[in-house]
Amino acid sequence: MSSSNSTTCVYFDYTTNQNVTVPCNNLVGSPNLLSGQVEYSNYGYILNHGATYAFIAIYSLICVAHIFLGVFWKLWWTLPTLALGTLVEVIGWAGRVMSINTLYWEINYGGLWMYDFNAFVQQICCLVIAPTFYSAANYVLLGLLLDVTDPLYSSLDTRSIKVIFITSDVLCLLVQAGGGAWAGTSSGPNGGNSGAYMMSGGVILQLVVTIIFIGFFSEWLYRWRKDRPVQRQYKPFPGKKARAQAKASRAAMRQAEDHHHLAAVGSSSGMALDKDLPAIGRAPSYVPTSFSSQPAPESRIQLMAGMITFSTVLIVVRQVSVPSTSVCKPPSLTFNRSIYRSIELLRGWTGPVAVNEPLFLGMDATMMAILSLSYAIIHPGLLFGRRLF
Structure with missing residues (x-):
């Protein structure tokens, strides 16, 4: 709350909870009368007009591309993930x-x-919550890669991976959105910074989830390359199909046990038994699923694996040269950006990181633009899509 006349201005100072009277500064763009420096509210700098208009145009075009590709490949899950994430970027730049x-x-x-x-x-x-939609796309994509290779290449079944990580992603989104709402409705700088800290907590939580996801992704990548399925798979969130398969497997095992029990009795009495019944402990073998009549090309699987790597794994040395026959591992964009955002928000709205526009344009805007564009070029539809026309 403030008031002014021709010579003095009065405003409420939230740091001291008192009204402060200072001369009015009618000289536009002059140094602040209190600090002696040119002051800017909120951002801490004058926005770069050229960069702002350029990035909103770039994200708008990429958003249209993601919507088109999702419909063209009839890969509908990319609309609430890749397309929506890019749309949120557009809203942020708006x-x-x-x-x-x-x-x-x-x-x-x-x-x-x-x-x-x-x-x-x-x-x-x-701009803070937009990457959570790309993380969700990575989680779904890993599940699909398990389906076209072998679900036994992971210690967790496909459904559980999707449930655990997408639920965690939604939780991170809610925490970050709650922090934003807190900051937006606060009446003073303390509340605004508290909202920033809450948003930072959501970003850090997302970073932890991403690290755990990297572990499962690395396990799948290793087992797929070495063709080493797990001996035992955990299914904390089995679906109806998995429960039905487990029930059928247990029934088959009980039938086999009964058969062998009768065989033991029959061998002494000379009874003839059906030899086609299953052996004890043999469960129905997995039959890989496919999205077409042809097996999934290994090169396309590598391409999708490289896309997940590109968006999640932090590579310390950026200029690593990777042979074309291996899975690409360039610098991670989401991981790098999460570190930047965590540091930025932990220091509040006025911290040295938050008020550095070139750093923001490099670590956030450019990285997310490259990531969203890469997903438009290397779209999951190349492996899992079915062309609309």
């Missing part, structure tokens, strides 16, 4: 465009450049 159009000089507070706070919260919330 908030930055809105900020550009609402910039004005505020004579209160010693004089500062002021942006619309709602637009600021819109962009920070959307």
Whole structure:
């Protein structure tokens, strides 16, 4: 709350909980009368107009591409993951465009450049939560890769992997969104920073989930390359089909046990028994599923595995040269970006990382643009899709 006349301005200082009277700064763009430096609200800098308009155009085009590819390949799960994630990026950058159009000089507070706070919260919330949709795409994609190779290449069954990681992804999304709502509805800087800390907690939680996912993905990659299925698979969230298969397997084993019991009795009495009954302990073997009449090309499987790697695994040395016959492992974008966002939000809205626009453009905007574009080029439909026309 503030008021002003021709010479003095009064505003409420949330740090001291007192009204402060200072001269009005009517000189647009001049140093702040309190700090002696040019001050900017929210962002801590003047937004780069060219970069802002360029990125919203890039993300808009990629979003249209993801919608088209999802429909073209009839791969509907990519719409609420890849397409929606890119759309959230567009909404976030629309908030930055809105900020550009609402910039004005505020004579209160010693004089500062002021942006619309709602637009600021819109962009920070959307740009922070957008990668969770790409993480969900990775989880689904790993499950599909298990289906076309062999589900026994993982210690967890396909359904459990999807349930555990997608549920965790939704939880991370809710925590980050809750932090954004807290920051957006707070009446002072303390509440805003508390919202930032909550959002940071969601980002860190997502980072932990990503690390665990990397473990399961690495296990599948190793077992697939070495053709070493697990001896025992855990199914904490079995579906109806899995429960039916388990029931049939137990019934077959009981039948086999009865058969061998009768065989032991019959051998002494000379009874003839059916020799076609299954042996004890033999469970129905897995028959790999396929999305077409032809087996999945190994090169396409490698391509999808490389895409998951590209978006999740942090590679310390960025310029690693990988032979074309192996799975590609370039620097991780989501992982790198999560570290950047965690550090940024932990230091609040006014921390040195949060007010560094070149760092934001490099570590967030550019990386997410490359990631979303890569998923449009190396689309899951290349392996799992069925062309619409």
